[in-house]
Amino acid sequence: xxxxxxxxxxxxxxxxxxxxxxxxxxxxxxxxxxxxxxxxxxxxxxxxxxxxxxxxxxxxxxxxxxxxxxxxxxxxxxxxxxxxxxxxxxxxxxxxxxxxxxxxxxxxxxxxxxxxxxxxxxxxxxxxxxxxxxxxxxxxxxxxxxxxxxxxxxxxxxxxxxxxxxxxxxxxxxxxxxxxxxxxxxxxxxxxxxxxxxxxxxxxxxxxxxxxxxxxxxxxxxxxxxxxxxxxxxxxxxxxxxxxxxxxxxxxxxxxxxxxxxxxxxxxxxxxxxxxxxxxxx
Amino acid sequence: xxxxxxxxxxxxxxxxxxxxxxxxxxxxxxxxxxxxxxxxxxxxxxxxxxxxxxxxxxxxxxxxxxxxxxxxxxxxxxxxxxxxxxxxxxxxxxxxxxxxxxxxxxxxxxxxxxxxxxxxxxxxxxxxxxxxxxxxxxxxxxxxxxxxxxxxxxxxxxxxxxxxxxxxxxxxxxxxxxxxxxxxxxxxxxxxxxxxxxxxxxxxxxxxxxxxxxxxxxxxxxxxxxxxxxxxxxxxxxxxxxxxxxxxxxxxxxxxxxxxxxxxxxxxxxxxxxxxxxxxxxxxxxxxxxxxxxxxxxxxxxxxxxxxxxxxxxxxxxxxxxxxxxxxxxxxxxxxxxxxxxxxxxxxxxxxxxxxxxx
Numbered sequence: 001x002x003x004x005x006x007x008x009x010x011x012x013x014x015x016x017x018x019x020x021x022x023x024x025x026x027x028x029x030x031x032x033x034x035x036x037x038x039x040x041x042x043x044x045x046x047x048x049x050x051x052x053x054x055x056x057x058x059x060x061x062x063x064x065x066x067x068x069x070x071x072x073x074x075x076x077x078x079x080x081x082x083x084x085x086x087x088x089x090x091x092x093x094x095x096x097x098x099x100x101x102x103x104x105x106x107x108x109x110x111x112x113x114x115x116x117x118x119x120x121x122x123x124x125x126x127x128x129x130x131x132x133x134x135x136x137x138x139x140x141x142x143x144x145x146x147x148x149x150x151x152x153x154x155x156x157x158x159x160x161x162x163x164x165x166x167x168x169x170x171x172x173x174x175x176x177x178x179x180x181x182x183x184x185x186x187x188x189x190x191x192x193x194x195x196x197x198x199x200x201x202x203x204x205x206x207x208x209x210x211x212x213x214x215x216x217x218x219x220x221x222x223x224x225x226x227x228x229x230x231x232x233x234x235x236x237x238x239x240x241x242x243x244x245x246x247x248x249x250x251x252x253x254x255x256x257x258x259x260x261x262x263x264x265x266x267x268x269x270x271x272x273x274x275x276x277x278x279x280x281x282x
Numbered sequence: 283x284x285x286x287x288x289x290x291x292x293x294x295x296x297x298x299x300x301x302x303x304x305x306x307x308x309x310x311x312x313x314x315x316x317x318x319x320x321x322x323x324x325x326x327x328x329x330x331x332x333x334x335x336x337x338x339x340x341x342x343x344x345x346x347x348x349x350x351x352x353x354x355x356x357x358x359x360x361x362x363x364x365x366x367x368x369x370x371x372x373x374x375x376x377x378x379x380x381x382x383x384x385x386x387x388x389x390x391x392x393x394x395x396x397x398x399x400x401x402x403x404x405x406x407x408x409x410x411x412x413x414x415x416x417x418x419x420x421x422x423x424x425x426x427x428x429x430x431x432x433x434x435x436x437x438x439x440x441x442x443x444x445x446x447x448x449x450x451x452x453x454x455x456x457x458x459x460x461x462x463x464x465x466x467x468x469x470x471x472x473x474x475x476x477x478x479x480x481x482x483x484x485x486x487x488x489x490x491x492x493x494x495x496x497x498x499x500x501x502x503x504x505x506x507x508x509x510x511x512x513x514x515x516x517x518x519x520x521x522x523x524x525x526x527x528x529x530x531x532x533x534x535x536x537x538x539x540x541x542x543x544x545x546x547x548x549x550x551x552x553x554x555x556x557x558x559x560x561x562x563x564x565x566x567x568x569x570x571x572x573x574x575x576x577x578x579x580x581x582x583x584x585x586x587x588x589x590x591x592x593x594x595x596x597x598x599x600x601x602x603x604x605x606x607x608x609x610x611x612x613x614x615x616x617x618x619x620x621x622x623x624x625x626x627x628x629x630x631x632x633x634x635x636x637x638x639x640x641x
Contacts, residue, residue, distance in 0.1 A: 181369035185427075187356035188334050188363040189383030189434060199382070203373040 033263075040256035052253035062241065062258065069237040070265065072152060073220035076159035080216045081209060083160060084167030089197065091168075092175035093183075103172055109165045117162040118229035125149045154230045159220055166219065167212035174208035175201070214273045221266045238262040286347020286437050287312040287471045288333055293342035295328050303328045304495040305342065312347075312437075315464055315472040317482035319518065320492030326475045329492070330440050333473060335359050346438055357386070362431030362470075366443040368423045370415040376426050377402070377411040383434040401433040402426075404463065421452045428463070441474045445481060457484050479519055483507070491515045507559075509628055516557040516630065523558040523601050527629070534629065537596030542571045543627040555630040558622055563603035565590065565612075568621025574601060578616045583607070592620055 043051040056062050091099050091106075124130050125146045132144025148154050178201065186196045224239040236244070238258055246255035288310040295303040303325040310316040318326035331337045332344055335356035343352045351359050370379050377398050384394040402408045405425040415423055424444060431439060441460075445453045461484070464472060476482055482489045483503045490500040491514070499511040503519070510516035513524050527534035529552045533542040536556065548554055567573060576594035588611050590603045603620055612618050 179367070179369060181365050181367060182371060184334070184336055184356070185363060185365065185369040185430075186371070186382065186386075187336075188359070188361050188440075189430065190357045190360070190386040191382070192357050192386075195386055199374075200371060 036256045036259050039252055040260050041253075043253050044251075052257045056254050056257040056261075061236065065236045065238050065241040065258075066261070066265075068152060068235060069221060069239075069262075070269075072155055072159065072235075072237065073217055073269070075156055076163060076220045077213055077217045079156070079160040080164045080167045081213050084164045084171060084212065085202075085205065085209065087164065088168045088171035088175060089201070092172060093201075106165045106168050106172065110169060112162075113225070114158075114162050114223065115225040115229050118158045118226050121149060121154070121158050121161065121230065125154070149230050150234055152235050155227055155235050158226045158230050159223060162226060163216045163219060166216050167209070170208040170212045171205055174205050178204050210273070210278075214270055217273055218266050218270050221269065222262065238265070286349075287314065288316075288438055288473060289345040290329065290332070291343040291345065293329070293332055293339045293344060295325075295332060295337050296340045301495050303332065303339075306497055308490055308497060308500065310438075310471050310473055312471055313468050314487045315474060315485055317474045317476055317486035317489045318492055319476060319479060319482040319489050320498075321477060321518070323494075324492040325495040326477075326492045327442055328495075330442055330473055330475045333359075333438070334361055334363055334440055360434070360436055360438075362434060362436035362439040364424070364427045364431050364439070364441050364444045366446045368415070368420075368427045368447075370423055370426055370430070372415055374414075375411070376407060376413050376415070376418070379415065379426055380430045380433050383430065387434065397433050397435075401429040404432065404466065405429040405459075420448055421456060424448065424456065425459075428460075432463075432467070437470065439470050439472045441472060443476055444474075445476075445478070453481075457481060461485055483519070489519065491518055493518070510557060510630065513555050513557070513630055516555075516628070521560050521602065521604075523556075523560060523563070524630075525556045525558070525596070525599055525601070527554055527556045528552070529554050529629070533624075536574070536594075539574060539596065541624075541627070543624045543629060546629055548629055557628040557630055558601070559626065560589070560602040560604040561587075562622055562626035563601065563605075564621045565603060565605045565608070565618060566621065567619055568623075570621060570623050572622050572624060572627070574620045576601065576618065576620070578612050578614055578618055581611055581614065583611070590618070592618060594620075 040052055041048050041050065043049060043055075045051070090096075091103050122129060126132070126149055127144075127147070129146070129149075131146045135141065135144035135146070148157070182200055183196055186200050191199070222239055223237070224243070227235055227237050227240050228243075239262065242255045242258045242262065245251040245258060288308075290306045290308045293303060293306045294301060302323075306325070306329055308316075308329075318329055320326045328337060332339055333346075333351075335351070335354060339352060343350050345351065346359065346361070371382065374382065380398045380401050381394050384397055389397070398411075399408065402411055405428050407422065407425045407429055410418060410422060410426070415426065418426065424447075428444075444460075445456050448456060464470070464485075474482070474485060486503060488500060488502055489506055491498045491506065493514050499506060499515040501511075506515055506519045510519060510522070516522040516524060525536055527536045527541070529545055529548040529550050530540070531545075531550050533540060533545065534554065534556060535541070541556070543556075574592070574594045576592040578590060579593045579600055580591040582589040584604075586607055587604045588606075588608050590605065590612070592601050592603065593599075594601050601620060
């Protein structure tokens with residue numbers, strides 16, 4: 001057998017190995033996704049048309065949910081990046097007792113379900129939560145002033161609280177790789193902490209920030225539990241709109257249209273983020 | 283550029299109750315090159331980091347010139363520092379690396395440009411200004427690190443094992459470069475941390491020998507080499523034969539062998555250590571009074587020299603002799619005689635010299 005034939009056989013064997021996972025992926029992920037896409041072109045009146053798209057895109061509820069979804073995701077990502085960077089900096093570079101325990105807690109936090117954080121926030125800031133309770137006890141008022149939890153700001157707070165560790169994890173890994181001699185060299189050359197953070201640490205952290213940020217962006221775009229728990233009354237995002245249309249209104253074509261739009265936005269924003277972060281690194 | 287030297291005034295450093303630098307008293311004169319020489323864990327790097335401001339002494343003071351800098355943060359000390367792994371900023375070009383300290387000090391733009399060019403020219407890296415560190419060899423990166431440290435025109439330059447990451451040939455080239463730089467910048471005091479005696483002997487005006495967190499000896503390379511204070515210094519600065527002897531009025535007794543040498547006032551009857559440099563030990567009877575006989579345990583040809591390890595007739599002691607290449611070298615097991623001049627032997631009385639500084 002010639003070397004060329006051997007390579008060809010090995011190539012075919014590689015394809016055979018790839019076949020089972022690809023088949024599973026197609027069966028459990030791509031096929032249902034294709035069904036959703038197909039359903040979005042099939043109105044309840046029968047046939048195939050763009051009618052469901054026309055109906056959904058024309059509705060004010062959809063446009064509002066779209067806007068809410070995008071700005072919440074962008075704002076939450078920005079908040080997570082700023083807060084996550086600041087917290088990771090402190091944990092990695094400011095020596096304090098328990099820093100290692102805090103870093104480990106970040107890992108544990110990542111395994112928490114999102115509604116747990118939301119529930120905790122309800123206990124603190126909810127209508128009958130601790131903050132309002134303390135207020136009514138102190139002032140004698142019938143109600144406390146903290147009512148933001150059911151507004152988009154409540155969702156934003158919950159998302160930033162829950163997703164910040166997703167930014168911190170890759171950042172802490174990146175900081176542990178950073179050569180402390182560089183920071184010391186910068187210090188001995190006369191640089192104070194802000195300049196060292198800006199010119200030495202931040203450039204090194206950009207890939208980790210891009211990784212954490214893009215992950216958080218996609219997760220926020222598709223977040224369902226936090227929105228359902230906190231903003232159920234006044235906040236509608238694309239995932240909750242899908243839920244409402246499919247389960248509450250039994251409007252499957254409409255739900256599928258929103259789902260398709262949600263997927264397109266996720267993939268589109270994620271792609272944009274990667275391009276921008278790659279430029280920032282270059 | 284402000285000179286002024288460095289002064290350690292009884293500086294101790296401890297981590298978690300472990301003393302890593304014990305009451306160091308040492309002065310580096312303005313414009314002097316002082317090598318801190320010692321094995322790993324001897325406290326030499328800790329001493330350097332105390333000057334840079336990266337470790338806080340548990341007690342004692344650090345002075346730069348007349349200024350007490352013990353409590354000052356690193357960015358206010360005005361020190362140039364070069365470390366083993368270069369610590370260049372990987373995302374900045376060579377010229378930006380060198381300009382970093384000047385920008386941090388808000389030096390005007392035009393002056394920054396001139397001083398960057400000057401520092402790069404001084405280290406022979408002018409042609410590489412637009413490169414990134416990853417595009418340079420190890421030796422080039424170390425030159426950039428030196429240029430970066432010099433650009434801020436420091437009065438004090440701290441070099442922490444700066445040549446350890448380079449191969450032998452580059453190292454000797456860089457040693458010559460550093461010596462040239464110091465000639466060009468005679469006002470800069472240099473504290474040079476190394477475990478390599480050749481670097482210390484070549485470059486330093488004085489050497490401070492450290493071991494186990496303490497200063498063991500300090501003096502010029504010649505002083506430490508020819509007349510070391512103690513056994514540790516003798517073995518760490520150059521090679522040495524260290525043999526136990528008993529002091530006599532006009533010499534010493536090595537086993538049963540009488541040796542003539544200057545006892546330097548040591549009390550007769552006391553035990554001491556005889557230090558003999560291998561290149562000062564000759565093969566054969568020689569003209570002088572001091573002879574040692576023994577059998578050749580090992581012989582190594584080293585090109586210009588032969589190194590003989592001779593098992594002398596004293597309680598299993600082995601003497602090392604570096605002699606000019608022999609036409610007819612003795613074989614393993616041959617009986618030979620070694621000789622040395624009384625002036626070439628140094629007697630090291632026990633417990634003398636540790637922690638003292640010589641000028």
